[in-house]
Structures are given as structure tokens and as C-alpha cells.
Amino acid sequence: MSNAAPARRLAVIGAGWAGLSTAVRATEAGARVVLFDMARQAGGRARSTPQDGLDLDNGQHILIGAYRETLALMRQVGVDVDQGFWRQPLALVSPDGLGLRLPGGPAVPAFVRGVLGWSELPWRARLALLAHAARWRLGGFRCPADWSVARLCEHLPRAAFDALIDPLCVAALNTPAREASAQVLLTVLKEALFGPPGGADLLLPRRPLQDLLPGPALAWLQSHGTLWRPGCRVQHVAPQAGGGWQVDGEAFDAVVLACSAIEAARLLASLAPEWSSTAAALAYQPIVTVWLRHPGLHWPQAMMSFPAQATPGLPAPAQFGFDLGRLGLAPDTFALVISGAAEWVARGTEDTVQALRRQLQHAFAGSTPAWQDERVSLLAVRTEKRATFACTPDLHRPSASPLPGLAVAGDYVAGPFPATLEGAVRSGRLAIEGLLQA
Template sequence: MTTARRLAVIGAGWAGLAAAVEATSRGAQVTLFEMAHAAGGRARSTGGAAMRQGQTPRDNGQHILIGAYTETLALMRRVGADPAQLLWRGPLALTTPDGHGLQLPAGPPVPAFMRGVLAARGWRLRDRLALLRVATGWLLRGFRCDAHATVADLCGSLPPSVQRDLIDPLCVAALNTPMAQASGTVFLRVMRDALFAGRGSADLLLPRAPLSDLLPTPALAWLAAHGAALRLGHRVQMLAPRAGGWQVDGEAFDAVVLACPAGEAARLSAEVAPAWSASAAAMRHEPIVTAWLHDPALRLPRPMLALAAEAEQPAQFVFDLGALGLAAGEFAFVVSGAAPWVERGLPATGTAVLRQARQAFPGAFNGADDLVLTALAAERRATFACTPNLQRPSATIAPGLMAAADHVQGPYPATLEGAVRAGLWAARQLC
């Protein structure tokens, strides 16, 4: 670029931060707007009271990264955040408290998957062979399926134990949508890039620091150091075209990136792109509930364990935050695809998680008061509902106006990697 291009990025979640950093790197003069007083969007640290008391700030929910998140990891490094220090890394393990389930060994992806399946505990030999046969079929078909297929359709021939211990946890972890409603096409893309793309792509990467330390805080510092204007606590009210560009609350820009949630993007684009606005507004969302429990004596064999989620047992995963160096004796129980539990109310969900924890770890507690529910949070619009044939809004809204968020058209579900890639792509198109 021979002259600096004025670019407005509306939204400082992971997509907006990626767009702002990329555009600044390309010489654009960036102004970053964010309605909240902190960056990070749906993957942030709440801070506040915890920091005032000298404690580790609590995140707004538990997040998982994987080794295939290449663009996210590269962006962290670019703004000075070291993934090796900030993330615990280990081979994919979806094992329950009794040790049943799949654990992948190190090595090339296809042989590692085969070895992991054959060594899985809790499955009969014919169950393991059935999984290998189905996965081989996915591989031979290039991880493609009918656009109408659900994950339940893809995996209906698998034994119930494999569906319960592997497919269902993978589906809700990646798509936050129950198997019966989740897109088979997106699920296979995730399986391809995570389990079969390359050495280490399936590795679990779990935060060992507050989420804001992974990207939001260092990205804001990087942007400020490189001349970007940061407008935190500013909710944009008006977006309008002007000759050769756009106006954002009366301020002139050459181009704009809408990196805000679908509903907010729909509001801002309603006058300038009604059809795009309607498609963004029509998106359905799935909630995630996180319950934090405390017990000073409990230790998990791994930082993350899968749980048997059933009718009265809502959580699919539990994380040992003490093992990750965050908060000793603190455990995050995660309920994905949580719409039925949100309807029942957070108090009922918390009670059910407490009961589930006692059943999952029998004998771990000396008395009825040893395990305490310390916090409960619902991210009611955590992800879009990733269903078959979903028509996601295009990244291009109008000339000089792009959308960048995990809900825009793309191959991935609502993940941090999807958000980062959308932000990078929008900035590269406009700069």
C-alpha cells in the first residue's frame, strides 16, 4: 500500500482483533470499536472482583483449542503471546473418570488414530473395528457426505458405546449442537482437519492462563503500540455509506469490518444491506453453561475428562483448573448444547451438576459439604446452531463492507479458529 487506508473494525472479539492486527500490519490506519469495556467477546476473562482480591480472574467459560488451530496460534505469537507458555498441550484424550474412551498416542495421524482405537478401554473388539471401518469410509470419500446428513446419520451404524464415549463428546465439543441436529458436513471437516491433517493437529491445548492473556490483552497492547485507535466501551449506533467509503457514527472511513455478533451486525446493516441483515438475524444459537465447583482434596488423572451426559447429568466435560495452574481445587463442568438446561433454569442446572460430580467421582468427598458450587454462568448465544444445509451470511456485505465472525460462511463451526480466520480474510480483502 502506498497510502494508509482508514479502516473501522467494529467488535473486539477474536475475529475483530485478528482483522485489526492484520490490517495494521498491512499499513492501514485502524480504529477498533467495542461496546464492552474489555476485548475478547465470548472468549474473555471477566476479571473484576477476582483481580481486586488478588485472585486469578475467572473466564466467561471454559474453552478448548487444538493443534490444528494454526492461524490462532500464529496470531498469538505475532502479538507476543507464547502458546508454549500459555497453553497446556497433550494428545487428544476423551476418557471418562473410570478410564474408558479414546486416547491418541503421539505420531502420524492415521496410524495414531488406529492405535488409539485398538487400545481404547471399555469397547469390545468388534466395536473398535466398527469405528475403524466407518472412519476408513470417511477417509476414502474425502470426508464428504450428503449436505442433508446429520452426525447421527453418519454414525448410526456405530455401536452405542462408541457413539456415547466418542462421537457425542466430539460433536458437542466442536459444534455445540446435539448429534441428531448437527451438520454431518461440518463434523467431517472438523474430523479431517483435527484427527487426520498432520502430526499434533488433534492435540488438546488448554489455557494455563486467563483467556484474556491468550490474545485480547496482548493484541490490544500490540495495536496501541502500532498506532491503532482503540474505542472500548463504544457501541456503534450508525453505519452509513458515503462517497468512496463509509461513515461510522459520523466518522469517515474507507472500509469497515463488522466483527460483532450476528444480531449486532444485523442491526448495523439493516439499512445498507437488508437481505444480508435478514440472513444474520435469522441465525439460531445454542447456549453453553459452565459450573465451577470447588473441592480442595479432589484431583483428576488428566486436566480434562469426558463425562457421561444423560437425562439428569448435564455436563459433558470437566476441567481441573488446579492442574492447569489456574485455581487449586477448582473444577469447571461444561454443559454444551445446553438449551434444555437453560430452560430448566440455572439453579436446577447447578444442582444437577453437583449430583453428577458426586456420581462421577464416588468416594472422593469426605462429607456432604466438601464439594461446593462456587459459580454458574450461561453464555446464551455461545455459538450458532450448526445444522445441515445452514445458510450462513456471506463475508462480503457491500463494497468496502465485510463481515468477520465465526458465523460467516466458512467450513468450520463456531470456534476460535473460525473467528480468527474470518478476521484475517476480511482484512486481507480490504487491504
């Protein structure tokens, strides 16, 4: 990055992961940054808040080895990444011990070896999965923009689709496969499963999210002169005559909107009405996270994958579960994640928790010790109704540069990736590079 400052004074509105990335990169480039956020805590939708003596993340997040910019940013602000995460090769293993396990090493051989060794998947499904992956790779991981994931995989055996593609789709895009963008999923597969060695590795947080970026980044910024204004909801941005911008009447040379799409649309409604309409039109998918306590129970591994509708007639809301005790976060505590959770949000918390209890009791019926529902207590339920934008085919996302001297950073701006932490962090870098180029 150039050492020339993008502006003498820069306003960054929003202190989520996109805003923190923006502020760090702007400071590195020589700008004097003022960081605003309507909340009193940095981190946005990926933060930690205390409950019953624990720092619970606002939903259980997973990073992967392909999140190179996120990991680099963490290291830059002083985070020991090796100590902060439990790292392991990709493993989508159910409570019965079955599932896909990728070995280490170069991506393509690892994927081939992992699929060929997936003994519970019929040979026809394994070979078809490898054939589809080969075609996607030879085609440059491109497909028509209007294809859904279901359309992309219509000739893939159902066993392979249910065992791998569907869980990867809901984990990465937070959108059901019948509605999800095939092109975005192919981009994710290219980066993770077929990128540099280790790209598909799972990185499970061993510390609260607040300690892995928001806290250290804010401390780094303040030590480098950033002014932090928490609890400050910006009401008005406007261009100044002769150049520059005003934020609630205060003069800046440039502005980066790193707030939510809804807030950005509000701030730009009169200045960039077409951009504002595009941002406001984004649809969203919820994520529900449920924390349960079961004294004395430990899972065989830190992360479990739960097959969809494993038993006919038995609802299976959670796709993934995490043993927080094995991660060193909270003994006897388990986080269950329901992605693409619109159906369960509509059913309500009570029905969701009851269905989840039944799902776990059945999933661990053959385990020793078994999941004993009478010993389980409910710790917390958190519903993020706008967890991610709905990553649908041919989606029109707002640009990162709606006006001269004003950029937008966020996981929702136009780009090839779904709404992920890596997408947010990358958008912060791109926002500053855009201002530098301008």
C-alpha cells in the same frame, strides 16, 4: 499478504477474537485502524473477568493443535504459547480411567492405534469405528449437506457413537448430534484427527484467556498506532458519495464488521436487507459453565470426560470438567461445562447445579479421594445464551462481503467450520484479504 494497505483508514467494529485478528492483519498490511467495541474490555465471548479474587474465563475454552492460525496470531502479538497452554495428545478419559487415548505421531496411525487400544470398547465397535473413518477419508470427508450427524452415523454401533462421535460433536459444534451438521463435523474431523501431526492435541489454557490473546493483541495494536474506542456502540454505518464509508459520521476508507451477527444485522438492516435477514435468522445454542470448589481434591488429569447418561435415570448435564488447580489457575477449583445446554437453561440454575453435584458424586464414587458433595461450594455459574450458532444441516450463513468496501468477520459468516476461536481468527484474515483483492 501484500504490503499494500487495504485502505488508508479502516474501522473495525468489534474487539472479539475476529475483530482483533482483523485489526492485527490490517495493521500488518499498512492500514491505520480504529477499533470500536461496545464493551469496555476486548475479547468478546472469550474473555476473562474477575470474581472472588480469580480471573474466570467467560466459559472454559479448549484449543486444539489444528488451531494453527489462532496460535500463530498469539505468537505474533508476543504470547509464549508453550507456557500458556497445557498440551497433551487427545484423551477422552472418564473418572474411572477409561476412554480413548491417542498416542503422538502422524494422525492416521495414531488414530488407528488409539482405537485398537481402546480396551473397554467392544471389538465390533472398534472395527466399525475404523471402517467408518476410512470411508469418510476415502470420500474426501464429504456428505450430503442435509445430513445430520445422527444420519451420518446411523450404522455405527451405539457404543462407538456414544463414546466418541457424540462428545466430539457437542464439543466442536455445540449442537446435539440429532440436529448437528454432518458435513461440518466431517470438516472438523479432517482438520483435527486426520490432519498434520498434533492436530488433535488438546491445548488447555494455563493462564486466563485475557492474557492469551485479547490483552496482548490490544497492547500490540496500540503500540502500532491503533486507536482503541471501548464502550462505544456504533449506531450507524453508511457509504459516502464518491467512495469510502462513514461510521457514526466519521470518515473511513473501509469497514469491517466484527461484531455479533445481531449487531451486524442491525447495522446493515437498510443497506443490505437480505444479508441482514440471513444474519438475524441464525439460531443459537447456549453453554453453561459451573465453577465448584472442593478443598484438597485433585483429579488424576486436568481434563475429564463425562459419559452421557452413564447411569439410567441419573441426569448427566456436564460433558467435560477441568481441574483448574492442575492447570495452575485456581487451587481446589473445578470448571464443569454443559454444551448444547438449552434443556438446562430452561430448568434453571438451581436444578442444573443440583444435577451436576449428583453427577460428580456418582462419577467419582470409586475414586480416592471421592467427591464429597458436603465439602463442595459453588463459586460461579455463567450462562452464555448465544454461545454459538446452532450448527444444523444445510445452514445458510451470511457472506463475508455484503457490500463494496465493507467486510464481515466472525465465526458465523459463511465457511466450512463451526463457531470456534479458530473460525473467528480465520475470518479476520479473510476479511482483510477480501478488501485487498477488492
